[in-house]
Amino acid sequence: MEFRYEVEGGNFSRAGHASSAVKKILKQLNVDNRIIKRIVVALYEGEVNVVAHAHKGNILVYIDEQKINIKIEDEGPGIPDIDLAMQAGYSTASAAVREMGFGAGMGLPNIKKNTDELKIASDVGKGTTLEMITYLQ
Amino acid sequence: MNISTVVELLEARLICGDVNQEREFLYGFASDLMSDVLTLDSDNLILITGLTNTQVIRTAEMADIHCVVLVRGKKVSAEMINLAEENHITLIETPFSMFRTVSVLYEAGLKPVY
Numbered sequence: 217m218e219f220r221y222e223v224e225g226g227n228f229s230r231a232g233h234a235s236s237a238v239k240k241i242l243k244q245l246n247v248d249n250r251i252i253k254r255i256v257v258a259l260y261e262g263e264v265n266v267v268a269h270a271h272k273g274n275i276l277v278y279i280d281e282q283k284i285n286i287k288i289e290d291e292g293p294g295i296p297d298i299d300l301a302m303q304a305g306y307s308t309a310s311a312a313v314r315e316m317g318f319g320a321g322m323g324l325p326n327i328k329k330n331t332d333e334l335k336i337a338s339d340v341g342k343g344t345t346l347e348m349i350t351y352l353q
Numbered sequence: 354m355n356i357s358t359v360v361e362l363l364e365a366r367l368i369c370g371d372v373n374q375e376r377e378f379l380y381g382f383a384s385d386l387m388s389d390v391l392t393l394d395s396d397n398l399i400l401i402t403g404l405t406n407t408q409v410i411r412t413a414e415m416a417d418i419h420c421v422v423l424v425r426g427k428k429v430s431a432e433m434i435n436l437a438e439e440n441h442i443t444l445i446e447t448p449f450s451m452f453r454t455v456s457v458l459y460e461a462g463l464k465p466v467y
């Protein structure tokens with residue numbers, strides 16, 4: 217199964233619509249609630265990062281019997297130092313992002329914690345791609 | 354602790370949800386930082402927050418949190434209520450401060466996560 221969602225940079229009121237849709241799909245597929253939570257928490261932090269840090273993005277979701285593969289591709293400033301960005305507490309978020317309850321530098325570490333495999337690629341000035349794989353069993 | 358007890362203890366208003374629901378809550382977590390809430394593993398948890406925007410409800414949705422207490426009577430948007438109803442999240446509004454809300458619920462036996 218394949219699904220695709222669009223994410224608008226800066227639009228906080230819509231942030232989470234893709235994560236919400238994926239959660240509903242996984243529930244219908246009777247995936248274990250604990251695994252659903254890991255998947256959608258990681259996806260939601262990733263979706264919020266596009267809204268908070270990039271101009272726009274696409275979320276591509278592939279689900280098979282064993283696993284879910286989620287790609288979050290955005291057009292935006294990119295991440296100059298990925299190791300630094302992965303560190304808990306590192307954040308370049310604006311005051312507006314912090315007012316929404318994010319921007320403490322906890323997103324990427326929590327994405328890492330909640331996925332079985334995580335790949336991050338980034339081109340400064342162009343954008344960022346996160347690929348997250350989580351096994352459904 | 355059930356919802357009707359929470360509403361009574363906090364002299365609160367139920368914005369949406371069923372006051373007579375069976376669900377028992379064991380833990381409380383107070384934060385305005387949604388990224389922190391998203392790190393929690395506890396079930397049957399009440400989120401207490403001073404933040405009022407749709408991201409609070411989205412966070413509760415993703416984290417399987419079924420009750421959110423909004424402190425100090427902040428304005429709740431129709432969009433927040435719709436999202437909460439759609440996801441079966443009980444929303445409660447109390448005139449109490451964060452500090453008072455937390456102490457009342459703690460005294461009544463709600464447990465901290467850490």
Ligand SMILES: Nc1ncnc2c1ncn2[C@@H]1O[C@H](COP(=O)(O)OP(=O)(O)O)[C@@H](O)[C@H]1O
Pocket residue numbers: 261265266268269270290292293294295301302306307308309318319320321322323324325344388
């Ligand atoms: N999609 C993205 N595009 C550009 N920069 C990003 C993106 N995702 C994360 N970053 C950078 O990595 C930092 C850390 O991200 P994260 O851990 O999610 O914390 P936060 O979003 O709270 O700042 C961000 O502050 C930002 O500098």
Ligand SMILES: [Mg+2]
Pocket residue numbers: 261264265268318319322323324
């Ligand atoms: Mg983030």
